[in-house]
Amino acid sequence: ALFPGFQMNRRFMEGMMGVKEPLPDELLDSIAPPQSSWWAKAVDGWRLTRAGLGLIGSQLTLRRTVRRFYRRLDDALTLSPEDLACLSLRQLAVEYRKVEQQLLTQWDAPLINDFLCMIAFGLSRNVLASQAGDAGLQLHSALLIGQGDIISAEPAQRIRSLAALAGTDPALVETLAHGAAEEGVAQLARIPALYEQYSAYLARFGNRCLQELKLESATLHDDPTPLLRAIGQLALRQGAQPAEPKAATTNDEIDAQLAALFAGQPLRRWFSRRLIQWAKQRVRDRENLRFERTRVFGYARQLFLAIGARLHEADLLDEPRDIFLLTVEEVLAVVDGASLTQELRGLVALRKGERARFMRLPAPPNRFTGDGLALLQGDFMPTAMPTVTIAVGDEERKGLGCCAGIVRAAVRVIKDPHSSALQPGEILVAQFTDPGWITHFANAAGILVERGSLLSHSAIVARELGIPAIVAIDGVMAWLHTGDTVEMDGATGHVRRVE
Secondary structure: OOOOOOHHHHHHOOOOOOOOOOOHHHHHHHOOOOOOOOOHHHHHHHHHHHHHHHHHHHOOHHHHHHHHHHHHHHHOOOOOOOHHOOOOOOHHHHHHHHHHHHOOOHHHHHHHHHHHHHHHHHHHHHHHHHHHHHHHHHHHHHHHHOOHHHHHHHHHHHHHHHHHHHOOOOOHHHHHHHHHHHHHHHOOOOOOOHHHHHHHHHHHHOOOOOOOOOOOOOOOOOHHHHHHHHHHHHHHHHHHHHOOOOOOOOOHHHHHHHHOOOOOHHHHHHHHHHHHHHHHHHHHHHHHHHHHHHHHHHHHHHHHHHHHHHHOOOOOOOOOOHHHOOOOHHHHHHOOOOOOOHHHHHHHHHHHHHHHHHHOOOOOOOOOOOHHHHHHHHOOOOOOOOOOOOEEEOEEEEEEEEEEOOOEEEEEEOOOOOOOOOOOOEEEOOOOOOHHHHHHOOOEEEEEOOOOOOOOOHHHHHHHHHHOOOOOOOOOOHOOOOOOOOEOOOOOOOEEOOO
């Protein structure tokens, strides 16, 4: 609301975040009241012009900004987990502060690109929608399929390659699909070529786990079960693999489709093509820069585990992972000798108890109001929220189509990706997904997600892999059950339960 042009760009922000209900007008007026005087309008116009010129400058220098960001990242994340494990407490604290200074306070490229991505995606979508309505929106999603160079799609491609190699050994496949992780890894180690690819996967994507931005989350290094299950299940049913991904939309195809849409409007066609190309570049960079965030969090996770190990050795913690129940300030204060308490075990026990209580509470509503002490006490007041998802009778729902394609198959409703395995050819149904779900995408014939937006991780990766996908299907987790057969249309966003 503090940014110039808030009233114009807020719809783009809401679309990027997957907000189902716009902010009420009365709340908008309290945050950013409409300008009434000519002077206020002139000042806002000047601020908007200056911000727009700044954005143009940021776009023109973005490649250089991104290159510098990658360089800072590589310079900062230099130590391996083995190196970190050899450092003293003081050295570990110095290393954390170095990373914080070099990266966390200079997170420029992801922030600039995110904002430009929001503008590019929203503008290109609006232009096509104004020209052809729903058909224009479907074309917009189709033109973004298979951009290439999106790192988030690489894990699914590697899993398919691993499954093809493992498929020649039935005993190994059975262990990967159903056996203990330790036994699966031991059997992989007996096949050098396969184990080399498996190790390369972990080296590159081992930190891409469920809830990866929580330092306490177990990574694939800690528990490779989701990866082994995905490889095993896909190898078990090589004949039932999902269809090959759709080919990337080429420049010639984009030109042909836009020429048909904007027949007799060469200037508008040229402008739309530039917007589409801009949106594709910004979406690609957004997803790739988010992967670098995973690297930073993975490094911080290993760093704090090393600190936890030192505090455990000093008999201040029961186990190294208890470090994740302390704040960063508390940990650094212990290292600096400035801690307000010596009872770290007591703090950990207190927070374990609080976490256990929180886990038993129902999830808060999607949108709620509250203030001060009421929020601290968990007194959430739900707000009335009309849904953008339309129930067309008991057997049909509608969400936001992300990637075109009509699929008719059985669904598997997955709440915990660690304990459930998607069979090849099934449609994945989830409340939400994050990068840790990518091990399931390799087997998916389609993807249905209750929450999300057209720029959420599941939508971007589905488009890159060419998997038909629909997000923002309100209530789909309660509506569908594992084994139900549905027909989904990833272009229109319609889902119909067949049996």
